Every structure is written in C-alpha cells, then in structure tokens.
Amino acid sequence: MRNPQLNENGELTHLLSIEGLPRHILSHILDTAASFMGIADREVKKVPLLRGKSVFNLFFENSTRTRTTFEIAAKRLSADVINLDITRSSTAKGETLLDTIDNLCAMHANMFVVRHAASGAPYLIAEHLKRVRHKNIHVVNAGDGRHAHPTQGLLDMYTIRHYKQNFEHLTVAIVGDILHSRVARSDIHALTTLGVPEVRAIGPQTLLPAELAKMGVRVHHDMNEGLKGCDVVIMLRLQNERMNGALLPSAGEYFKHYGLTPEKLALARPDAIVMHPGPMNRGVEIDSGVADGKQAVILDQVTFGIAVRMAVMSILAGN
Amino acid sequence: MRNPQLNENGELTHLLSIEGLPRHILSHILDTAASFMGIADREVKKVPLLRGKSVFNLFFENSTRTRTTFEIAAKRLSADVINLDITRSSTAKGETLLDTIDNLCAMHANMFVVRHAASGAPYLIAEHLKRVRHKNIHVVNAGDGRHAHPTQGLLDMYTIRHYKQNFEHLTVAIVGDILHSRVARSDIHALTTLGVPEVRAIGPQTLLPAELAKMGVRVHHDMNEGLKGCDVVIMLRLQNERMNGALLPSAGEYFKHYGLTPEKLALARPDAIVMHPGPMNRGVEIDSGVADGKQAVILDQVTFGIAVRMAVMSILAGN
Amino acid sequence: MRNPQLNENGELTHLLSIEGLPRHILSHILDTAASFMGIADREVKKVPLLRGKSVFNLFFENSTRTRTTFEIAAKRLSADVINLDITRSSTAKGETLLDTIDNLCAMHANMFVVRHAASGAPYLIAEHLKRVRHKNIHVVNAGDGRHAHPTQGLLDMYTIRHYKQNFEHLTVAIVGDILHSRVARSDIHALTTLGVPEVRAIGPQTLLPAELAKMGVRVHHDMNEGLKGCDVVIMLRLQNERMNGALLPSAGEYFKHYGLTPEKLALARPDAIVMHPGPMNRGVEIDSGVADGKQAVILDQVTFGIAVRMAVMSILAGN
Numbered sequence: 001m002r003n004p005q006l007n008e009n010g011e012l013t014h015l016l017s018i019e020g021l022p023r024h025i026l027s028h029i030l031d032t033a034a035s036f037m038g039i040a041d042r043e044v045k046k047v048p049l050l051r052g053k054s055v056f057n058l059f060f061e062n063s064t065r066t067r068t069t070f071e072i073a074a075k076r077l078s079a080d081v082i083n084l085d086i087t088r089s090s091t092a093k094g095e096t097l098l099d100t101i102d103n104l105c106a107m108h109a110n111m112f113v114v115r116h117a118a119s120g121a122p123y124l125i126a127e128h129l130k131r132v133r134h135k136n137i138h139v140v141n142a143g144d145g146r147h148a149h150p151t152q153g154l155l156d157m158y159t160i161r162h163y164k165q166n167f168e169h170l171t172v173a174i175v176g177d178i179l180h181s182r183v184a185r186s187d188i189h190a191l192t193t194l195g196v197p198e199v200r201a202i203g204p205q206t207l208l209p210a211e212l213a214k215m216g217v218r219v220h221h222d223m224n225e226g227l228k229g230c231d232v233v234i235m236l237r238l239q240n241e242r243m244n245g246a247l248l249p250s251a252g253e254y255f256k257h258y259g260l261t262p263e264k265l266a267l268a269r270p271d272a273i274v275m276h277p278g279p280m281n282r283g284v285e286i287d288s289g290v291a292d293g294k295q296a297v298i299l300d301q302v303t304f305g306i307a308v309r310m311a312v313m314s315i316l317a318g319n
Numbered sequence: 320m321r322n323p324q325l326n327e328n329g330e331l332t333h334l335l336s337i338e339g340l341p342r343h344i345l346s347h348i349l350d351t352a353a354s355f356m357g358i359a360d361r362e363v364k365k366v367p368l369l370r371g372k373s374v375f376n377l378f379f380e381n382s383t384r385t386r387t388t389f390e391i392a393a394k395r396l397s398a399d400v401i402n403l404d405i406t407r408s409s410t411a412k413g414e415t416l417l418d419t420i421d422n423l424c425a426m427h428a429n430m431f432v433v434r435h436a437a438s439g440a441p442y443l444i445a446e447h448l449k450r451v452r453h454k455n456i457h458v459v460n461a462g463d464g465r466h467a468h469p470t471q472g473l474l475d476m477y478t479i480r481h482y483k484q485n486f487e488h489l490t491v492a493i494v495g496d497i498l499h500s501r502v503a504r505s506d507i508h509a510l511t512t513l514g515v516p517e518v519r520a521i522g523p524q525t526l527l528p529a530e531l532a533k534m535g536v537r538v539h540h541d542m543n544e545g546l547k548g549c550d551v552v553i554m555l556r557l558q559n560e561r562m563n564g565a566l567l568p569s570a571g572e573y574f575k576h577y578g579l580t581p582e583k584l585a586l587a588r589p590d591a592i593v594m595h596p597g598p599m600n601r602g603v604e605i606d607s608g609v610a611d612g613k614q615a616v617i618l619d620q621v622t623f624g625i626a627v628r629m630a631v632m633s634i635l636a637g638n
Numbered sequence: 639m640r641n642p643q644l645n646e647n648g649e650l651t652h653l654l655s656i657e658g659l660p661r662h663i664l665s666h667i668l669d670t671a672a673s674f675m676g677i678a679d680r681e682v683k684k685v686p687l688l689r690g691k692s693v694f695n696l697f698f699e700n701s702t703r704t705r706t707t708f709e710i711a712a713k714r715l716s717a718d719v720i721n722l723d724i725t726r727s728s729t730a731k732g733e734t735l736l737d738t739i740d741n742l743c744a745m746h747a748n749m750f751v752v753r754h755a756a757s758g759a760p761y762l763i764a765e766h767l768k769r770v771r772h773k774n775i776h777v778v779n780a781g782d783g784r785h786a787h788p789t790q791g792l793l794d795m796y797t798i799r800h801y802k803q804n805f806e807h808l809t810v811a812i813v814g815d816i817l818h819s820r821v822a823r824s825d826i827h828a829l830t831t832l833g834v835p836e837v838r839a840i841g842p843q844t845l846l847p848a849e850l851a852k853m854g855v856r857v858h859h860d861m862n863e864g865l866k867g868c869d870v871v872i873m874l875r876l877q878n879e880r881m882n883g884a885l886l887p888s889a890g891e892y893f894k895h896y897g898l899t900p901e902k903l904a905l906a907r908p909d910a911i912v913m914h915p916g917p918m919n920r921g922v923e924i925d926s927g928v929a930d931g932k933q934a935v936i937l938d939q940v941t942f943g944i945a946v947r948m949a950v951m952s953i954l955a956g957n
Contacts, residue, residue: 053364082391
C-alpha cells in the first residue's frame with residue numbers, strides 16, 4: 001500500500017506523520033525551511049507563495065500557541081487564513097466530521113491544518129479527500145492524540161542540525177512522559193530516519209511505552225545514567241493531569257528524579273543543547289537555571305518552527 | 320413607501336430580504352455570481368474589488384458556517400474582515416444595538432453582515448443608517464429569526480438555474496419544517512419572482528405556516544403525492560429542538576413520513592436535483608443514499624454560495 | 639533613570655502612559671494622526687507602513703471594542719494582526735507571562751498591544767523586552783488596571799484640539815468615577831502636559847482619588863458648580879459593579895447628582911463639547927438628550943481614535 005502522505009510521484013502531498021517518510025523528504029523540508037529563515041529578518045516579512053490560497057485551521061482540540069504559529073507561517077506566505085471555532089460549529093450541531101470537510105472543500109479550501117484529540121483523525125481526512133478526488137487539497141497534522149506531531153518533530157530536527165551540523169555521531173536523550181507524548185514519538189521517528197546512532201528515553205516506568213526497544217531506543221530510568229555523554233537533551237512537558245493521577249507520586253517527587261537541573265545537565269557533554277516543546281512547567285520538568293541558561297535553545301525552536309511550517313505548507317502547495 | 324433595500328436610483332443598497340425585489344435585480348446578482356465562478360479555479364483566487372473596505376461580521380446568533388462563507392467571499396474580494404464576538408462585546412455591557420452600530424460606523428465600516436435571532440434586526444440597522452445619513456454603508460442580512468435568509472435563497476436559485484437553465488417550466492418542492500424556516504421563506508419569494516409556475520410545500524400540518532396558499536404555494540401533507548413530477552427537491556434541516564418538542568412525535572416517525580429516501584425520490588422526475596441548506600441530519604430529514612447520491616447537488620450549493628456572496632457584496636459596494 | 643518609553647535618542651519606543659511624556663511627543667502623535675484622517679475617506683483605506691509586520695493583540699482582559707479599533711488601525715497600516723485568545727492560551731496552562739512574551743518574540747512579533755487588569759503589566763513586558771535586548775519590539779498599553787489608557791487620552795486630546803484649536807485657554811471638566819478610571823488619569827496627564835490652565839474633577843467624594851489636588855486638578859462635588867464656564871465636559875462610564883457596591887446609593891441617585899442632562903449642560907459654555915469614552919450607560923451617567931445632542935462629539939472620538947492608533951503604531955515602528 002502506498003504511503004498516504006505521498007502522491008503517485010512519491011512527493012509529499014499531506015504531512016500526517018514522520019513515520020514512514022524517507023530521509024530525503026525530511027532533508028528537503030529542513031533545507032527549504034533554511035531558505036525561509038532569512039525572511040523573518042527582512043523589513044517586509046512576506047513571500048507570495050500561497051497568495052490567494054485558503055488555509056483552514058481546524059483545531060478540534062484547543063492550542064492557541066500551535067494555531068498561532070501556523071497562522072503566522074501561512075500569513076507570511078500570503079495565504080488567507082480562516083480559523084474555525086470548531087466547538088461552536090456545525091460539527092457541534094451534529095454534522096459528521098467528513099460532512100464538515102466536504103463543505104469546506106466546496107468553499108475551495110486549499111489546506112487543512114488539523115489538531116484533534118483522536119489519533120488518526122488527520123489520516124481519516126486525507127483518505128476521504130483521496131476518495132472524493134480532491135487531489136489539490138492538503139492536510140497538515142498539527143497534533144493528533146498521542147500519535148504524532150510531525151511539524152514539532154521537524155522543527156526539533158532543524159534545531160539539532162542548526163547546532164550540531166549533522167546527525168551522524170549524536171547521542172540524543174528524550175526525558176519525561178514519553179507514553180503520552182506525540183512529540184516524543186515524532187522525534188524518535190525523525191531521529192532514527194535521519195541517522196542518529198543513539199536515541200535514549202529517560203523516565204519512570206509508568207511513563208515509558210513498552211514498544212521503545214522495538215523503535216531502537218535505549219531506556220533509562222536513572223536520569224543521571226541517561227544523560228551521560230548526551231549531545232542533545234529534549235525535555236517533555238509534564239501534563240498537569242498526570243501529576244494528580246495514579247501514574248506519579250507528586251510534582252515535587254517528579255522534579256527530584258526527572259527535573260533537569262544545572263547539576264544533572266553537567267553530566268551531559270559540555271556543549272549539549274537543551275530543548276523543550278513548550279509551554280514549560282518551571283520547577284516541574286525543568287529548573288529555571290537551565291531554562292534560562294546558555295545551553296537552552298528553546299526559543300530558537302519557536303523561531304525555527306515558523307520557518308519549518310512555512311516550508312511544509314509551501315512544499316505541499318507546490319506538489 | 321420606497322423599498323428600504325433600494326436607493327433613489329432603484330439600485331440595491333442593502334440586501335435584507337428577497338421579498339419585494341424585482342426580477343431584474345435577482346437576475347443581475349445571479350449573472351454577477353456566474354462571473355465570479357471562474358475565480359475559484361484560478362491560481363490566485365482574489366479580485367481587488369473591495370480592497371481597503373472594512374466588512375464587519377455581526378453575528379448575534381452563532382453560525383460558524385455562514386460566517387465563514389461570508390469571510391471567504393469578502394477576503395476573495397480583498398476586503399478587510401473583522402469578526403465581532405458580539406456575545407462578549409459592548410452590547411453585552413448594556414450598550415444598545417444602535418449605539419454599537421454608530422460606533423462601528425464611526426470606525427469607517429463599509430458593510431455589516433448581520434445574523435440575528437430577532438426577525439427584522441437588519442431592517443432596524445438599515446433604517447438607522449438612513450436616518451443618520453450613512454449612505455455608503457451597506458447591510459447584508461445573513462439570517463434574521465424566522466424571517467429571511469436572502470443569500471441562501473439566491474444561492475439556491477443559482478443552483479437551480481445552473482442545472483435547469485431557466486425557471487419557466489419547473490416544479491419545485493420544499494420539504495420539512497417550513498414554519499420555522501427563513502430559508503424556505505426566501506426560496507419561495509425567489510422562486511415566484513423568477514417565474515417558477517409550481518411551488519409545493521410538503522410537511523406535517525404542525526410545521527407548515529397558514530399563509531402558504533396566499534404566497535402561491537401548493538400544500539402537500541403526503542410526501543409521495545408532493546414529490547410526483549418535481550424537477551427540484553429542497554430539503555430543510557429539522558432543528559433538534561423541534562424533535563423534542565410537542566410539534567413532532569419523534570425523529571424516527573418524522574423520517575418515515577418526511578425523510579427523503581431513494582424510494583421516495585424515485586417519484587420525482589428522473590433528472591430531479593436534491594438540495595439542502597446544510598448542515599444535514601442524516602437519517603432524520605435525508606437518507607445517506609440520497610445525500611451522497613448522484614442527484615444531490617448539496618456541495619455545489621456551498622460552492623455557488625461563495626460566488627453569490629461575492630456578487631452581493633460587490634454589487635452593494637458599487638452602488 | 640530614563641523614561642522606559644523612550645529610546646536612547648529620546649524617541650518613543652513604547653506607549654505605556656502619558657505621564658512623563660514631553661509635550662512635543664504628544665503633539666507629534668496628534669499631528670501624525672491628522673495626516674491619517676484623510677485615509678479613511680479614500681477609496682482604498684490602506685497605507686503600507688506596517689506591511690509584513692506582525693501585531694499581536696494580547697487582551698488579558700476582554701474588550702471587544704478597543705481590540706477592534708487597534709485591529710482596524712493595524713490593518714489600515716497593512717500589518718498582519720494576530721488576536722490571541724489569552725484566556726485559552728498557554729498562560730492558562732501555567733506558563734508565565736514573560737515566557738509567553740518570549741515565545742511570541744521568537745515568532746518575530748513586531749508589536750504587542752496589551753490590555754491587562756493589573757496596573758503595570760505593559761511596563762513589565764517593556765522592561766523584559768529591554769532586558770532580553772529585543773530593541774525592535776514595541777509595546778502599546780491598551781489599558782492597564784486603574785493606571786493608564788494612553789491611546790484613549792490621546793484621542794481625547796485630538797478631539798479637543800479639533801474642536802477648540804488649542805489648549806491654552808480651556809477649562810475642562812471630567813465627571814464621574816475618577817477613582818477607578820484609567821481614562822481620567824491619562825486625560826489629566828495629557829491636559830496638564832498640553833497646557834490646559836484649568837482641569838476640574840466632578841464626582842462624589844467616594845469616587846474621587848485623594849491625589850487630585852497634587853495633580854493640579856480642582857475638585858467639585860457639586861456638578862452645577864463644576865460645569866460653570868467649561869469648554870469641554872468629559873463624562874466617564876459608571877461601571878455596573880460600582881452601582882451595586884457600597885460606594886454609591888443607586889443608579890437613580892447617581893444620575894440625579896452626576897448624570898449629564900441638557901439642563902446641567904446649559905451651565906457650561908454654549909459652545910462646550912461633550913465627550914465620553916463609551917460604551918455609554920444612557921440614563922445613568924448621561925441623558926439621551928445630551929448623548930444624541932449637538933454638543934456631543936462622542937462618535938467623532940471613535941473616528942479620531944482609529945487615526946490616533948495608526949499614528950502611535952507607525953511612529954513606534956519607525957523609531
């Protein structure tokens with residue numbers, strides 16, 4: 001079966017997941033993003049690549065920040081952006097998801113940016129578009145359930161490549177609640193596809209999924225062990241709802257074992273970079289001394305994220 | 320008294336209702352819409368007709384879909400669109416509706432797109448604008464109470480003309496809750512103005528208004544009878560609140576008598592088209608076999624709706 | 639210590655408060671606004687001064703009207719405007735205000751328009767931007783707590799200058815709840831800076847702050863006394879929450895003593911103008927006979943407000 005993200009020429013037509021994408025496509029996105037980095041420094045931060053195109057933000061799950069980054073990226077490409085307040089829309093009136101999609105297609109939508117609490121929702125939409133033969137309408141997954149968050153994965157790769165030049169000799173650790181994290185899953189697929197030789201997962205047993213070994217990831221429960229010799233440390237946000245749940249004793253206990261402090265960070269390589277997808281819980285998964293320290297590249301991730309999303313949108317629209 | 324929708328030269332200055340508009344104005348809107356249909360297929364889907372104009376979406380009643388179609392239409396005309404969240408605005412702080420309008424006029428609004436639960440609210444605004452001598456500010460009724468939804472009526476006429484070429488020999492049936500439907504009222508006025516010789520209303524006694532006969536409409540309570548020989552079948556959405564009310568026994572009972580199934584549709588002419596203003600309640604007023612069948616033109620209505628709204632806005636702004 | 643609103647060349651880099659700004663800067667803003675007044679009458683109401691710039695509306699306190707005026711002003715300058723729904727954003731997820739700001743800076747924001755319930759919040763943001771060396775990102779205070787609302791103060795000055803030509807011989811009365819009013823505070827600073835010789839405050843003891851005398855303002859508890867000989871009467875909105883509180887007996891009682899009626903207005907100069915920041919409570923602080931009368935310039939304030947906000951934004955972006 002053909003990868004549903006690729007068209008008959010093997011070009012990217014939807015971005016649904018990093019899993020299954022060949023290395024040259026990931027590299028092409030990163031290269032294209034690099035070409036967009038200069039735009040933000042210009043007096044007029046716009047290019048006309050998507051002029052007259054309609055990009056619909058379909059956020060079935062609320063995320064002001066992610067929506068904003070896509071909105072900025074689309075506007076810098078000169079697209080018209082329409083934010084749908086899904087919770088108040090026809091879907092809320094009992095219309096099916098696919099009827100809503102059909103209606104938006106009939107309004108000549110060019111791209112859907114989809115955030116959904118259910119894993120697989122963007123695939124469902126992409127398959128439907130194929131079935132009804134809307135070949136020129138593209139889907140970007142902006143996070144679906146625990147499954148994937150591919151643009152976050154790509155901007156993380158952009159950040160690593162920016163600071164480390166290439167992926168070939170790196171040791172990368174991902175720390176925290178990997179079980180519930182679509183970011184972690186996208187990062188792991190991207191890192192292994194791009195040739196990172198050692199990917200580590202650090203966290204308590206209850207927050208690590210069973211399949212990590214199959215994905216080629218080394219598991220560490222002791223953070224001090226796991227950080228040794230790392231080039232890159234990716235911290236994950238601890239969702240508030242986990243802290244009150246049965247999976248964790250308390251936020252304080254979590255911080256003691258898995259919060260990144262300057263002392264623990266000293267175990268990694270001296271030139272290691274620290275990443276975080278945001279928003280940060282200071283004092284829970286990360287100490288302010290690290291978050292505001294010299295090794296943190298967290299705000300660069302945000303900047304690169306705009307360029308990466310511009311790259312994804314312009315590549316899809318061009319294919 | 321002069322029709323409040325027309326200026327001293329008999330040109331359309333507000334679109335409040337189809338009732339009372341002469342046939343040549345309706346035809347001019349449909350012809351203008353036809354000229355906009357090509358734009359959606361272009362690489363850059365924009366024309367500069369409303370560049371620098373400010374269009375305010377004043378939705379006192381929530382309707383994401385209708386608001387979105389107006390937003391898209393205005394943006395394709397290059398207007399600046401401002402969506403006012405009315406429920407959180409000054410009106411909510413006790414300001415009167417007309418004080419709110421005066422304030423927006425003072426901000427140099429060019430057009431108000433108004434959705435309101437109260438019948439007549441757009442008229443009230445248009446009259447006020449005349450009284451305070453804002454001759455260059457236009458009002459488009461995007462649905463007021465049970466009264467009118469003129470752009471829906473117009474896009475329905477566009478759809479009929481597209482598939483049937485002219486209105487002169489047609490039999491058109493409107494099925495469902497006509498009593499509470501502003502769409503039905505606008506359709507009936509448009510159909511009779513454009514010269515459709517036979518308009519039928521099909522529904523239970525409790526959901527048909529008494530004045531239908533006066534409007535030149537034939538009433539049918541038996542759907543099988545009513546559909547015979549029809550060229551066009553317009554299904555209406557059954558509002559959820561009716562289903563639980565005293566007016567109807569149950570959704571299942573309603574579907575049995577007035578839901579459009581392939582079997583019932585077979586009673587109409589073989590080339591009959593099926594229309595629906597959306598969002599559909601599948602299995603309540605329409606069977607999925609019909610909704611997804613070859614005779615359904617429901618998504619075309621959506622596409623034509625953008626062109627019709629572009630036509631209305633550009634005609635108003637030009638007069 | 640340098641005024642945090644000015645850069646090293648003494649030019650305006652943030653607009654946080656009118657207090658402390660030299661007269662020539664206020665006059666420059668008013669002069670620039672005058673040059674924008676012509677734009678609203680043009681066919682295409684746009685200038686490209688902020689093309690490609692990103693303006694973020696950060697409204698931590700809801701105000702549809704003020705947000706709309708800034709949105710219109712920014713769009714007429716051709717900026718991209720991003721409205722952040724703060725109550726649903728990362729700040730709500732426990733992120734600190736300054737982390738949110740850092741993230742938006744990383745997205746290459748050019749300007750923040752900030753409304754906040756806490757006095758001083760825009761200062762906090764401006765200081766932070768200086769600390770992290772974002773010299774090209776500007777802050778406009780759109781109202782902070784009881785502290786300041788400088789663009790309202792400026793548009794009030796524009797209105798007075800428009801009708802009275804200069805400030806040198808005027809008597810200006812501000813009437814109502816001055817204690818809780820950021821508008822009043824900004825007006826008083828602007829009036830005294832621009833050289834108005836007599837500024838009066840009229841209101842009940844409970845709604846006048848103690849420091850008025852220090853600010854060079856004459857206090858009147860008797861409205862009939864206070865209005866005598868005034869050239870300008872600025873009415874303040876009475877917040878609903880005050881009416882139910884311990885500070886006031888009742889809305890009716892308030893209107894009797896401090897509501898502006900045609901009779902009371904007759905005590906001012908015959909050519910006195912009446913101003914109000916809106917939204918009005920008709921029958922509470924102002925009688926409809928005055929609100930809709932010939933001396934009211936309340937809607938002109940709104941129109942001038944767009945030009946003043948365009949002036950502020952373009953001056954900041956140019957410095």
